[in-house]
Amino acid sequence: MCRSFRRACGLEGGRTISENPPTAAKNSGFRPDIQGLRALAVSLVVIYHLWPERVTGGYVGVDVFFVISGFLITSHLIRKPPLTGREMAQFYGRRIRRLLPASFAVLAATAVATRLVSAPTQWEGIAKEIIASALYVQNWVLAGSSVDYLAEGNDPTPTQHFWSLAVEEQFYLVWPLVIMAAFWIAAKRRLRAGVLVRYAIAAVVVISLVVSVLATATEPGAAYFITPTRMWELAIGGLVGSVAPLTVSRLNPSANAVLAWVGILAIVVAGVTYTEATPFPGSAALLPVLGTALAILAGSNSSSSPTRIFRWTPVQWLGGISYSVYLWHWPLIVLVPYVSGGELGWLDKAVILVATIVLAALSKTFIEDKFRFTKSAQGLLPTFRFAAAGMILMTVLGAAQLAEVNYRSQQAEQRLSAIETSGGPCLGAAAIAKGFDVCEPDPTAELVPEPELAKDDRSDAYADGCWSNEPFTERPICTYANGEKKVALVGNSHAGHWLPPLQKLAERNDWTISTFLVSRCNPTDAPLELDTQKKTDNCLAYGDWVMEQTKGDKFDLVITSERQSVPVQGESWETTEAPALAGYKSYLSRWAEAGTNVVVIKDPLFPGGSIPDCLAENPGNPGACAGTPEDWYWMDPLTDAAKELSLPNIETISMDEYFCKDGVCHAAIGSVVTFFDGSHITATYAKTLAPYLDQSLQRVLRN
Numbered sequence: 096m097c098r099s100f101r102r103a104c105g106l107e108g109g110r111t112i113s114e115n116p117p118t119a120a121k122n123s124g125f126r127p128d129i130q131g132l133r134a135l136a137v138s139l140v141v142i143y144h145l146w147p148e149r150v151t152g153g154y155v156g157v158d159v160f161f162v163i164s165g166f167l168i169t170s171h172l173i174r175k176p177p178l179t180g181r182e183m184a185q186f187y188g189r190r191i192r193r194l195l196p197a198s199f200a201v202l203a204a205t206a207v208a209t210r211l212v213s214a215p216t217q218w219e220g221i222a223k224e225i226i227a228s229a230l231y232v233q234n235w236v237l238a239g240s241s242v243d244y245l246a247e248g249n250d251p252t253p254t255q256h257f258w259s260l261a262v263e264e265q266f267y268l269v270w271p272l273v274i275m276a277a278f279w280i281a282a283k284r285r286l287r288a289g290v291l292v293r294y295a296i297a298a299v300v301v302i303s304l305v306v307s308v309l310a311t312a313t314e315p316g317a318a319y320f321i322t323p324t325r326m327w328e329l330a331i332g333g334l335v336g337s338v339a340p341l342t343v344s345r346l347n348p349s350a351n352a353v354l355a356w357v358g359i360l361a362i363v364v365a366g367v368t369y370t371e372a373t374p375f376p377g378s379a380a381l382l383p384v385l386g387t388a389l390a391i392l393a394g395s396n397s398s399s400s401p402t403r404i405f406r407w408t409p410v411q412w413l414g415g416i417s418y419s420v421y422l423w424h425w426p427l428i429v430l431v432p433y434v435s436g437g438e439l440g441w442l443d444k445a446v447i448l449v450a451t452i453v454l455a456a457l458s459k460t461f462i463e464d465k466f467r468f469t470k471s472a473q474g475l476l477p478t479f480r481f482a483a484a485g486m487i488l489m490t491v492l493g494a495a496q497l498a499e500v501n502y503r504s505q506q507a508e509q510r511l512s513a514i515e516t517s518g519g520p521c522l523g524a525a526a527i528a529k530g531f532d533v534c535e536p537d538p539t540a541e542l543v544p545e546p547e548l549a550k551d552d553r554s555d556a557y558a559d560g561c562w563s564n565e566p567f568t569e570r571p572i573c574t575y576a577n578g579e580k581k582v583a584l585v586g587n588s589h590a591g592h593w594l595p596p597l598q599k600l601a602e603r604n605d606w607t608i609s610t611f612l613v614s615r616c617n618p619t620d621a622p623l624e625l626d627t628q629k630k631t632d633n634c635l636a637y638g639d640w641v642m643e644q645t646k647g648d649k650f651d652l653v654i655t656s657e658r659q660s661v662p663v664q665g666e667s668w669e670t671t672e673a674p675a676l677a678g679y680k681s682y683l684s685r686w687a688e689a690g691t692n693v694v695v696i697k698d699p700l701f702p703g704g705s706i707p708d709c710l711a712e713n714p715g716n717p718g719a720c721a722g723t724p725e726d727w728y729w730m731d732p733l734t735d736a737a738k739e740l741s742l743p744n745i746e747t748i749s750m751d752e753y754f755c756k757d758g759v760c761h762a763a764i765g766s767v768v769t770f771f772d773g774s775h776i777t778a779t780y781a782k783t784l785a786p787y788l789d790q791s792l793q794r795v796l797r798n
Contacts, residue, residue: 155380162391218500567634576606699750
């Protein structure tokens with residue numbers, strides 16, 4: 096999921112103040128070359144978000160901005176180290192006035208726009224992220240969700256881009272303490288402060304870079320967002336700020352121009368050659384980071400330097416509004432499709448681009464500059480009061496939205512409970528089983544569960560912690576019912592959604608159900624293309640463990656179902672089918688050779704896009720969310736393998752007829768929502784499948 100969120104960083108526009116600029120504008124604190132770098136970086140980011148196929152690595156804009164921020168802040172801290180509490184407060188006050196007014200304005204506008212245009216199913220997630228963004232912990236929230244398999248199918252939220260601002264704010268929180276500590280130790284031990292500062296910064300660079308490389312190799316989703324893996328990028332900028340006065344003066348203009356060209360070229364190469372598949376940040380981030388560092392270090396005004404282009408008025412203007420451009424562009428990209436009613440077309444993208452520039456220019460003039468340069472806003476007490484009030488207000492707005500969502504969910508749960516208790520001859524799967532001529536669909540009927548509640552309408556396996564999640568080292572087993580016959584439910588999340596009907600059947604059939612469920616990984620003999628080799632190996636080991644736990648006569652019946660969610664290692668989606676089939680044949684054969692009775696439930700066709708979101712966007716018209724068997728997805732090499740093996744103790748069953756009929760696959764059947772996302776069956780609809788699943792199971796068990 097994280098690569099869909101590679102969204103730039105703390106883009107600070109406006110004037111750039113630098114201590115001892117190397118060659119550019121020596122008599123002025125303004126660095127037009129840095130302003131140009133900002134323009135380049137924000138262009139990479141916005142183009143990447145609007146046309147990701149054109150600039151596949153545009154996410155490296157985040158690294159460019161991290162280096163710039165580290166350079167500017169460290170240069171300022173070295174020039175005026177905060178040695179007292181008041182000086183520290185003044186530093187934080189400047190950061191507050193610089194960053195928070197515009198960000199609070201965008202968050203408030205996003206909260207209102209979300210309520211006006213987005214589906215109610217989105218409100219809860221967006222409200223939580225608005226709170227996280229206002230408190231500048233969004234990067235940690237996204238790091239947590241990046242390892243949540245089910246969260247991967249969620250639509251992006253309009254505040255996800257605040258993750259990089261959170262990284263910067265966390266950096267700003269601790270960096271003055273690092274610099275102050277270095278100055279204090281230098282004074283205490285009569286050391287050269289500049290040397291000690293450089294050693295301290297270098298230590299941060301090395302430690303954070305090592306953490307980044309290791310984390311990217313082991314947990315790349317979370318590594319993309321967390322502060323320890325990004326700190327070195329800002330610290331590199333700080334290192335440049337601490338050494339520039341000592342090095343650049345020794346180089347002639349031609350050498351500086353060469354450095355600038357190499358640096359800019361490195362950024363551009365990363366932007367156009369990196370892709371979603373590039374392990375990032377890790378060592379790959381060195382190219383744009385060091386490129387930015389070289390460009391800043393050069394600071395060349397030579398006529399042969401690429402930074403001459405950065406002095407053009409349009410480029411300088413874009414660099415000046417880059418922070419607000421960053422803030423506004425992403426909410427527009429996320430929210431405009433709710434208004435336009437589909438994917439972004441060229442006209443939508445053009446409107447977003449123009450609206451972003453207009454809003455950014457207005458924000459720069461009437462929000463950013465007003466707070467930075469108005470004397471009444473300069474005092475420490477008003478500044479910190481503003482920060483506290485803004486964070487509290489954004490938190491209250493988000494909490495109010497969550498309270499409403501919670502209230503609506505409670506009401507929906509009560510209605511759902513009443514409907515499930517009363518039942519009805521045409522509820523859920525009964526409607527399609529009896530035929531729509533008997534159970535005529537009523538598009539105006541209230542859906543159960545309501546779309547807002549449907550997203551959480553999952554099997555007990557989720558609440559009970561029955562999953563082996565990445566990196567697949569845990570071995571949970573959950574047990575349901577207490578019958579004589581032992582049944583094992585094996586597979587990934589597409590086995591887990593069959594638990595609700597099996598629970599209903601357990602009492603009737605005298606079963607005890609034990610679950611062996613894993614998220615993303617599939618029990619198979621084919622290694623899967625997971626994001627690290629360790630996870631691939633652990634997934635295979637998990638499958639071997641499941642085989643040992645279930646083979647032979649340890650269970651009366653093994654029920655398994657899976658969705659192929661990742662290709663076989665070394666294969667693409669276009670080439671994975673044959674090796675995936677071979678892996679499942681091998682795995683099923685091991686069960687068969689041990690005399691295990693196995694039933695494979697074919698994974699039903701699924702839409703891919705979120706059914707609850709679609710239903711919420713089309714109230715009273717569930718047919719708008721229906722599809723055809725050709726439109727919906729299915730890739731189930733497990734079922735194909737079982738059929739091709741044709742072994743006497745391995746049977747297959749299909750429940751497709753209870754999802755699709757007469758060439759139409761339904762989002763709601765018998766007034767019951769079928770999927771809680773784009774591929775997982777709601778617990779409510781799954782329960783209505785119980786009698787029909789029982790018929791199929793009894794039929795194959797007789798064989």
